[in-house]
Amino acid sequence: MSGSPQAPAYPDLVRDLADRGLLSGRWRQVFEAVPRSRFVPADVWRQLPDRCEPVVGRDAWLALVNSDEPVVTQLDDGVEGGPGVATSSNSMPSMVARMLGLLDVEDGKGRARAAGLDPAQLLDLGFALYAGARLPGVRLIHKDTEEGVQVWVTREDGAGATAATGEEVWQYGPGFLWEEIEEAWWEYESAGRPDAEQFGLTVTERGQHVWLRGPSEVIRPGKG
Structure with a gap:
């Protein structure tokens, strides 16, 4: 049996x-x-x-x-x-x-710096849409902690960062991914922190574009 x-x-x-x-x-x-x-x-x-x-x-x-x-x-x-x-x-x-x-993390490769924003702010749905268009190829995962949240962000080129509420940011790999994320956040903040309903998507034979508040206001990818 x-x-x-x-x-x-x-x-x-x-x-x-x-x-x-x-x-x-x-x-x-x-x-x-x-x-x-x-x-x-x-x-x-x-x-x-x-x-x-x-x-x-x-x-x-x-x-x-x-x-x-x-x-x-x-x-x-x-x-x-x-x-x-x-x-x-x-x-x-x-x-x-x-x-x-x-x-490609090895001992001594990480770079620490003070966080310019609480990583919990990255979980805002409107920012997720904005950052997805500004920083293509960047992925984020997170977990809740007693103090707030901890996040891990990576990009296809091997760049990465991890940050937790109230702690320093650690960055790895090429470039300065966390600085790019902070810059995208302040752009989003300057735009009035729009909610998800203010974003749209245009799809054509040549590709697709995310826009904010109107099809003419396309969110262009950054240079990172």
């Missing part, structure tokens, strides 16, 4: 990432020491092609958390009664592993 199937175990996920060549020996040790479940709240959703499906029960929660899938952690910017659009998630472990590999 067979019992009910067990939920996937986190070590199996780490082993799979390592077998796929996504984790170096040092990053594998970090993944093994810090399970993904520490950063995932109790109420989550699975992202389906056409909707977000609530995850019910501990076994279903573990199955999703210990898989190589994104975990939706917030809908509609936290406002009840919305259409059910994912506005925050815990990223796919394989994507996180790839970004960490691109950072």
